[in-house]
Amino acid sequence: QVQAFIFDLDGVITDSAEHHYLAWKQLGQELHIPFDREFNEQLKGVSRMDSLERILALGNRQHDFTAEEKEALATKKNEHYKELIKGITEADILPGITELLADIRKHGLKVGLASASKNAFVVIDRLGVGEHFHYIVDAAKVAKGKPDPEIFLKAADALGVPYENCIGVEDAEAGIEAIKAAGMFAVGVGTPESMAKADYVVSGTSELRYNEIIARFQQ
């Protein structure tokens, strides 16, 4: 019996995954560590500092910086990211999401947000979708990032719903792993390769249909 949906934000509710990519890519270029979209898949859903570590490791430069310098690099990326998301409006809600949220509400289910982003509250506010969420996890209060299930467990606990009655929706490999580790049903938005561990995969948010997702859950 489905009782709740728990959503990822970046790449599911809005395309801010693209803004994260552009901001990291620029920092990578400045550090002479170029990378492409394929490598970027590994950064999706991963916290700011862990993302930086992965980029530095890619360039074999993880030992070139002090902890303080790494903080400064992460802050630089975040300042760029904040610039990029300044222009976000309701028009940036991804296709199908508004309809899905409306259908979930119509059926009286709970809705949570499990984003690894410390900018999640700002983005949700700009999109004007805050009223749809019964609970938004504060990423700053999560000890272990995705693929650890902590953030999804926290959301379900706050909603008062058993884990096996939750559906998680994600666009990141690390996110799908987190949902599965939490004992939930995983809906993946992306390619069959990157979403291999999901229980149900769609190629884009416009394919997210309430009835179809529930039917898959019940199979």
Ligand code: B16
């Ligand atoms: P911030 P999600 C994640 O958000 C992003 O996918 C990931 O790219 C980003 O590094 C992470 O949030 C932290 O974001 O630097 O804003 O705190 O996909 O879990 O909604």
Ligand code: MG
């Ligand atoms: Mg995401």
